[in-house]
Amino acid sequence: MQDRHILLIICGGIAAYKSLELIRCLRKDGAEVKAVLTAAGEKFVTPLSVSALTGNPINNALLDHEAEADFGHIELARWAELIVVAPATADFLSIMAQGQAPDLASAVLLAATCPVMCAPAMNVHMWQKPATQRNLAALVSDGVEMIGPEEGEMACGDFGPGRMCEPDVILQAICARSGVPATGLTAIVTAGPTRESIDPVRYLTNRSSGKQGIAIAAALAARGIRTKLILGPTEIVPPAHLQTISVTSAAEMHTAVHEALPADLFVACAAVADWRLAVPHEHKMKKRGREETFTLELHRNPDILASVAKLKGNRPRLVVGFAAETENLIGNARHKLASKACDWIVANDVGAASGTFGGAHNTVTILTDQKTEEWPTMTKQELARTLAGRIQSTLTDGRDQDQLDG
Numbered sequence: 001m002q003d004r005h006i007l008l009i010i011c012g013g014i015a016a017y018k019s020l021e022l023i024r025c026l027r028k029d030g031a032e033v034k035a036v037l038t039a040a041g042e043k044f045v046t047p048l049s050v051s052a053l054t055g056n057p058i059n060n061a062l063l064d065h066e067a068e069a070d071f072g073h074i075e076l077a078r079w080a081e082l083i084v085v086a087p088a089t090a091d092f093l094s095i096m097a098q099g100q101a102p103d104l105a106s107a108v109l110l111a112a113t114c115p116v117m118c119a120p121a122m123n124v125h126m127w128q129k130p131a132t133q134r135n136l137a138a139l140v141s142d143g144v145e146m147i148g149p150e151e152g153e154m155a156c157g158d159f160g161p162g163r164m165c166e167p168d169v170i171l172q173a174i175c176a177r178s179g180v181p182a183t184g185l186t187a188i189v190t191a192g193p194t195r196e197s198i199d200p201v202r203y204l205t206n207r208s209s210g211k212q213g214i215a216i217a218a219a220l221a222a223r224g225i226r227t228k229l230i231l232g233p234t235e236i237v238p239p240a241h242l243q244t245i246s247v248t249s250a251a252e253m254h255t256a257v258h259e260a261l262p263a264d265l266f267v268a269c270a271a272v273a274d275w276r277l278a279v280p281h282e283h284k285m286k287k288r289g290r291e292e293t294f295t296l297e298l299h300r301n302p303d304i305l306a307s308v309a310k311l312k313g314n315r316p317r318l319v320v321g322f323a324a325e326t327e328n329l330i331g332n333a334r335h336k337l338a339s340k341a342c343d344w345i346v347a348n349d350v351g352a353a354s355g356t357f358g359g360a361h362n363t364v365t366i367l368t369d370q371k372t373e374e375w376p377t378m379t380k381q382e383l384a385r386t387l388a389g390r391i392q393s394t395l396t397d398g399r400d401q402d403q404l405d406g
Ligand code: PMT
Pocket: 190, 192, 207, 208, 209, 210, 211, 212, 213, 250, 268, 269, 270, 271, 272, 273, 274, 301, 302, 303, 304, 305, 306, 320, 321, 322, 323, 324, 325, 336, 340, 348, 350, 356, 357, 358, 359, 380
C-alpha cells in the first residue's frame, strides 16, 4: 500500500469508530489517507481524531470558500486512487445509487473516476429492505465493490447481516483491489465446514465458520497471489474480489479442489467431515418403527489434503494442512504432517474452551519436518497475514519449509 492515495468517506453510523482503526492500519501499511466526514459522521467521530490519525486536514463541507476556490471536491476526486466508504449507511448508499450530490462526500464520489468500495453498516432490517437491496444491486452493477457486511449481534440488539466488517478485513479487501502487482503465483485454499446429507432435512457437519480460511485466502490475494477459495456452507460472505467456488459436501470439495489444480500452493483450512452416509435417504427418515437407538452406517470421506499432497505430477510446490485438535496438539499434528505428506501443518486447539471455532482469534503452532514454532495469539486476520507472508517468501525466495523463522 506504500504511497497509495486512499480517500475514506465516514458516514454516520455506530461503526464509525472502526474507521479510526482502519485509518491506522492503512497508514501502517504505508498508504496516504485523506478523509471526508459526512454531517452525520461528525456526530460519531470527531474531525480532530480523524485529522490527527490521517495527518491531513479534515474535509467536510461542500461549500467551503477556501477549498472550493480550488474546486476542492474535484481535487479530492482527482487525488484519490481508491475511495472507501466506511461505514456506508443505508441513506448514503441510496444517495450514491441515485447519483445525487448534496454534500462533499457524495459530490466527490460523483466526480471520481477511481474504483470505489463500500463497507455497509446498518440494522439487519434496513439491510434486508428491498429498497436497500435495489440500491446495492445498482451500485454493484455500476462497479462499486461491497465489503461485507458481516452477520452478528448489532448495537441495537438485533442479530443478522448488517455489521460493518472489521478493519482488518476491509484492509485486506483494499490491498487486493488497489492493484498490488501480481506475483504470478497461484493458490487454492479450502475453508469452512462440509455438510453431509442424512436425508432431505438432516445432515452431519461441524462448528467451523470459515473465518480462518477466508482470511487466509484474502491475505494471499492481497499479496498478488491468484487465489481460488473453495468454500463449504457458511454464513460468512467472502470478499467479492475473491474467486470463490461454493460447495456443500466433502466429495464436492474434493472434486472442486482437483479441478482447480494446478497451483503453486494448497492450503487446507476446511474442517472436512471425515464421514458421510454412503447413500443419503431419499425421504425424511421416520421415527415410527425405529427403536430408541439406531445405527447410521458412515463411510470415510476422501482425504482432500492427502490426495493433493501425494499427487505425483501436479503437486503444488507448497502444501499446508491444518490440525484441529482437542488433546495432544503437537503429537497429533506431527502425525498428520507425516501421514498426509504435507510440508507444513498449522496446529490449533479447537477444544470448547479455546473459542477457535467461529471465534475472532487463533493460537497456532507451525510444524515442519524439522521445526516446531509457536505463534502468539492473534486475530484470524493477523494470523492469515503472517502466514501469507511466510508462504510468499518461501515460494518466491526459494527458502524451503525448514527455514520458517528466517
Ligand atoms: O472456520 P473457523 O471457525 O475460523 O475455524 C478455523 C478452523 C478451526 C476450522 C481451522 O483453523 C482448522 O483447524 N482447520 C482444519 C480443520 C480440520 O478438519 O482439521 P483435521 O485435523 O480434522 O484435519 C487435518 C487436515 O486434513 C486439515 O487440513 C483438513 O482440511 C484436512 N482434511 C481432513 C479430512 C478430509 N477428509 N480432508 C481433508 O482435506
